[in-house]
Amino acid sequence: MLTHVIERILQALAVMLVMSALVFVGVYAIGNPIDVLIGPDVSQDIRLDTIARYGLDKPLWEQYFTFLDRVLHGDFGRSFVFGMPVLELILSRLPATLELTLAAVLGAALVGIPAGIYAGYRPDSPLSKLIMALSILGFSVPTFWIGLVLIMTFAVELQWLPAGGRGETARLFGVEWSFLTPNGLSHLLLPALNLAFFKLALMTRLARAGTREVMLTDTVKFARAAGIPESVILRRHVLRLISIPLVTVFGLEFASTLAFAVVTETIFSWPGIGKLIIDSIQSLDRPVMVAYLMLVAFVFIMINFLVDLTYFALDPRLRKGRA
Known part of the structure; x- marks a missing residue:
């Protein structure tokens, strides 16, 4: 286990170094921020x-190595x-x-997750079909359109919730x-x-696909033959067996949402880093752009690292393989 952790840390450091070079060159080789910082008549x-x-x-x-030296001292x-x-x-x-x-x-x-498990456990019920229809809608409708509909419905027509901003903290x-x-x-609910x-x-x-697959396995069949209650089968067997892909998706979705919530933050005027990076791109604020992209890379690396460690906690076969 310790060897695995050390390997992943070294891999993470190597990836961060490569990403820093790619990000720095990609940002600093494009545009001229001087044209934005000072007027044309100076x-x-x-x-x-x-x-x-x-x-x-x-x-x-030389700019890159100066930047790298500052970063190692915590200065971006x-x-x-x-x-x-x-x-x-x-x-x-x-x-x-x-x-x-x-x-x-x-x-x-x-x-x-509970809705998907139910849809996989009772695939022919009307509620399951409704759940799957709504999930298709969630995949099909663009995020910006949903945001505009939410604002028009709950902020403009019903006036139940504010249309933007962060509110009191x-x-x-x-x-x-x-x-x-x-x-x-x-203010938080709509975005x-x-x-x-x-x-x-x-x-x-x-969750629905994993549940359907697990319900057909011998593990569930033997548990039912042994008279184990269905609630226990769902909790101890089904949820445990589908947990690894769910943890993977949860980690990746958390990282991607944290890094790329730009559209939502823009629509709802949410003062986060997504809105900051849009403003920085418009003004060619290179240090902010580089630091943001480095943060994105760091977040994805850390999430993958934590997900990898979670695999070891959930799946004993991985621990035996490393033993």
Whole structure:
């Protein structure tokens, strides 16, 4: 087990190093942020001084190694637009996106997995057919369209929920959270629901397919022959056997939602890192763009690492294989 963990850590470090080079070159080789930072009517001396101040007069490879040295010391540079450390800027927006992501993915899992298990256990019931029809709808309808419908229905027509913003927040462990206040929770519901639709459909269909497969195995047949109650079979056998693919999808969906909640944050004016990266792309704020993409790579690597460790906890065959 320890050997496996060390191997995965070394692989993660190698991937992060490669990703840092690809991200840096890809971002810094495109566009010229000086055209955005200063006006076209400034003198050539001011223009050259600005280029030198941001280190853009150096070769690209030298800029990369300077960047890598700063990163190793915990410094991702300063934002061209906001004029503050990039890491501080991203961390100030991260709780909003993390809160939205957790609400969406956890909600989708808590509803989708039981619904999928029921649909797989009773495939011919009317409720199961309704569940599968709704899951198809979740796959088919674009996220931005669902967001607009939610705003028109619940914010404009019914006026039950606010159309955008984060609302009031409360501090917990030194971080501001919306779900701790009634007003903030009302602002959280619509964007979380918008993000959860696709995840809900995916979790439902995956749980349904896994349940249908497991119900035909000898394990379930022998359990039924032994007189074990159906509730126990579903809890101890079916859920346990389908847990590994569910954990995999949950981890990947959490990482992708955390990294790419751009559309939802834009529609609902949610002040997270997704909206920040859109603003940074428009202004060619290179340090923010690079740090954001590095964060995305780090999140995916860490989620895969945690999912891999969860496999060992769920499947004893893997532990025996490493023994």
